[in-house]
Amino acid sequence: MLExxxxxxxxxxxxxxxxxxVSKYRSIxxxxxxxxxxxxxxxxxxxxxxxxRKEALPNDIQWHLIGHLQTNKVKYIxxxxxxxxxxxxxxxLKEINQQAMKNNRVIECLLQIYISHDETKFxxxxxxxxxxxxxxxFKSLEYVKITGLMGMATFTExxxxxxxxxxxxxxxxxxxxxxxxxxxxxxxxxGMSSDYxxxxxxxxxxxxxxSSIFQ
Ligand SMILES: *Cc1c(COP(=O)(O)O)cnc(C)c1O
Numbered sequence: 001m002l003e004x005x006x007x008x009x010x011x012x013x014x015x016x017x018x019x020x021x022v023s024k025y026r027s028i029x030x031x032x033x034x035x036x037x038x039x040x041x042x043x044x045x046x047x048x049x050x051x052x053r054k055e056a057l058p059n060d061i062q063w064h065l066i067g068h069l070q071t072n073k074v075k076y077i078x079x080x081x082x083x084x085x086x087x088x089x090x091x092x093l094k095e096i097n098q099q100a101m102k103n104n105r106v107i108e109c110l111l112q113i114y115i116s117h118d119e120t121k122f123x124x125x126x127x128x129x130x131x132x133x134x135x136x137x138f139k140s141l142e143y144v145k146i147t148g149l150m151g152m153a154t155f156t157e158x159x160x161x162x163x164x165x166x167x168x169x170x171x172x173x174x175x176x177x178x179x180x181x182x183x184x185x186x187x188x189x190x191g192m193s194s195d196y197x198x199x200x201x202x203x204x205x206x207x208x209x210x211s212s213i214f215q
Contacts, residue, residue, distance in 0.1 A: 002030060003037050005213045013207065017200055020064055020189070022210030024049065028056045030214060035061065043085070043208055047073045054080065066150070066208055068122050071095040075102075083108040085150040085189055085208075088122045090132050093144055100143035108147050110189055113172060115165040116154040123151065126172055133180050148187030148206070149173050153195055162195050166202035173203070 010019055023031045023042045031042065035058060044050035045067025054063060062082035069086055077084075078099035087093055087109045100107040111132070114123030124132065132138055151169040153162040169190060177185045191199025193212035200207070 002034055002214050005215075006034055006037050006039055009209065009213065013196075013200065016205060018187075018206045020066075020206060020208045021213060022066065022192075022208050023053065024067075024210060026210075026214050028053065031057055034213070041082070047076055051076060064208075074099045078105075078107065079103050081107060083110065083147070085110040086112045086122065087146075088112045088124055090135060090137060093132070093141060094137065097141040097143045106143050106145050109144050110148045110150040110187060111146060113149050113151045113169050115151045115169050117156075117161075118152075118154055121152055129172070129176070133176065146181070146185065148185055148189060149176070150189040152192070153190070153199075159198060163198050163202060166190050166195075166199050166204070170203040 006021065013019060018041065020041045020043045021034055021039055024045050031053060040060060041062045041064065043064040043066045044053060047069065050063060050065060063080065064083045064085055065077060065081060066085045069084060069092060071092055074095045078096070084096060084107060087096070093109065096107055096109060111129055112123040113129065114121060114125050149169060149172065153165045156162065170188060173188050187206045188204050189206040189208060190202070190204040191207035193209050196207040196209060
């Protein structure tokens, strides 16, 4: 039962790791059941599905976007989105800033880092990330707040490869935090159903879990 899965998973990960329930592909009824356990943080990977679900579900859900975001779609989610975890370019960040300003709010963002060997995945590498953070254009953005990093490991059975990818993003996280940020840079969003245990061992404090909850 999904209710028991959520409660058991929260007990397992403890207070210091935040669970984001990935509700993509699930029915409104299933998401409502998850909500009824007291859970409030949910994530979708597509804007259209996110908008439909937001409309159909309670207003106090904190929605995260975890899928690739096109600049022309930012305006639809800017009024309400809690956190955009999939920021992978300065161009996108500028548009989020623009739309956040129009809505008179500051939008939390995570930079998505490319750590895997899967070519289909999105994200910045270390150099691109540093270039972004050092640019004058970035420094002038007042309506976005970078609160951490997000990454996805390679889809593989090879646990040591997954571990080495998570260790690489953790070390980048520590480096960036020291060089560019203060304590508001606090979220390391790594770990999904198949690899959250390894992620937590590598320093994750935000896991994004879908299939193992709703199985
Ligand atoms: C689907 C998805 C998840 C959750 O994956 P599960 O294997 O269902 O737990 C996490 N992060 C991202 C970016 C996803 O697209």
